[in-house]
Amino acid sequence: MVSPGQKVVLITGCSSGIGLRMAVMLAKDEQKRYHVIATMRDLKRKDKLVEAAGDAYGKTLSLAVLDVCSDESVKQCINGIKDRHVDVLINNAGIGLVGPVESIPIEEMKKVFETNVFGVIRMIKEVMPDMKKRRGGHIIVVSSVMGLQGVVFNDVYAASKFAMEGFCESLAVQLLKFNVTLSMIEPGPGAHRV
Template identity: 40%
Template sequence: MNKVVLITGGSSGLGKAIGEFLRAKDYKVYGTSRNPDKIKDSVFPLLALDVRNPQSIQNAVSELISKEGRIDVLVNNAGVGITGPIEEMPLEEMKNNFDTNFFGPIEMMKAVLPQMRSQKSGLIINITSIAGYMGLPYRGIYSASKGALELITEALRMEVRSFGIKVTNIAPGDFATNIAAGRFHSPLLPGSAYEKAYGSILKTMDAHVDSGANPDDMGLAVYAIIQKQDPGIHYKVGTFMQRFSIILKRILPDRMYEKMLMNHYKL
């Protein structure tokens, strides 16, 4: 029996790449989009869903269960970027980021768990970020939201293991997707104390995304995890230096690691 996979944010970027890869492997793939009627090029069905809206989540999950009778894999992929000095970041934008990157995925997991528990099986894969392992300058809110999802993954994994449900996460580095276009960028305020440093880092961050890896690599990573009998807790997908930066944080003194980041960002 082909497994049923639900991917949030499946209309573009990493979600679309993951869905297309799994569909080519004969999985029954469903993606989600806030406006699925506007998406004309999807090779798999898209359900209407906004991860910031609990009722929208319940409706989409109920629709999928009605169609397929089961949910074998949830890929919590929907997310948004956010940049800017923390001092100048609008509160509503910080809340929106956490609603999308943290609370939304939690509500998705809560929505599928009863079905997975009744099946006595299921796999949840949370897409986090290598940025979630460190507080990055001018990306602090994004780092915090993804880091929080990493910790929730660890906790939930232990809570649901006895039900036959597995939980893991994948932390990607920079990929060539449209995430930069969808980010909220705090405006460069003339005369701001952060104008020069933030403006320089903003250009660097967008350049990293533009020259990022092929999103198909994430499809392969998700596929490999689904094949495992007992997936690990954390997976990282990115360049050697991106993955090595996490190891360095574990072994270097705090101030030395901080200095390394500041040199990287020319601060």
């Protein structure tokens, strides 16, 4: 339940890594400024998050099923939030792919782009109109340092992150007149293991 004055923060990809840590950190904010909706494709993977959240679970942290690769799942998740009100969207869900490009099937490459690019776009498209109407909000995209510089055998992953760099740079300017901020975080190696 969201308390008056709390910002609603929706985070994708919270079953592990950066998403899990961000959800717990914000939910345990001593001033209780945030109500975190931590999402994941499969709630069977919630145990680490629930354990890390401790007393915050059920108070300042709630869980929701969300598959960023599914239009229906995204719509259901957002429609399940009171008044569709999301103050902060943190696009964290992502997948990697390592190997020589000639050995990777195109279908595997498409999965990376579906999650890392179209999953982010799908989420933004769903919350952005409401943020624009309210004339406020913050969209955060967790990218990678590989969106700035490619790394050997990470060609497809780097390409997906470069795509998000261009998308976000363009969209950020358009959102300014609606008082909606778009930020990008580009963690370096090993950050996903946080």
